[in-house]
Amino acid sequence: MHADICDPKDPSALDRFIRVLHEFCAVKINEGWGGDVHVVEYRIGDQSLTVFSDHWNIDIEGPDALVKGIVDAMTAMTQRDEMRP
Numbered sequence: 001m002h003a004d005i006c007d008p009k010d011p012s013a014l015d016r017f018i019r020v021l022h023e024f025c026a027v028k029i030n031e032g033w034g035g036d037v038h039v040v041e042y043r044i045g046d047q048s049l050t051v052f053s054d055h056w057n058i059d060i061e062g063p064d065a066l067v068k069g070i071v072d073a074m075t076a077m078t079q080r081d082e083m084r085p
Contacts, residue, residue, distance in 0.1 A: 001067040005051075005058045005074065016081065017058065020073045 006013035026042040026049065033039065040051045049062040049070070060067055 001064040002061045003059060003067050003071050005060055005070075008053055008055065008058050012081070013078075014058070016074055016077045020070055020077060023073060024070065 005017055008014060021042065024044050026044050028040060029043045029048075030041040031039070036054050038053045040053075042049045042051065044062075044066060047063050047066050049060055049066055052059050052061070060070060
């Protein structure tokens, strides 16, 4: 499954994504470039999550349940952050 995560120029969204990866205990296992796209592969439990980032977007690809879990965690964290004074 594939999902758009955030604009790389949005520091709040990028911070939330990094916090979500930390909450999921993501471990970076590979990193490189494919043209103008920065590609990072993470291990989360026994699953692999690939993060693609360029000047326009950060998106992820991985098993359906993992991607849905990350998207849901991002949504929940965004809602919590917006409720803070």
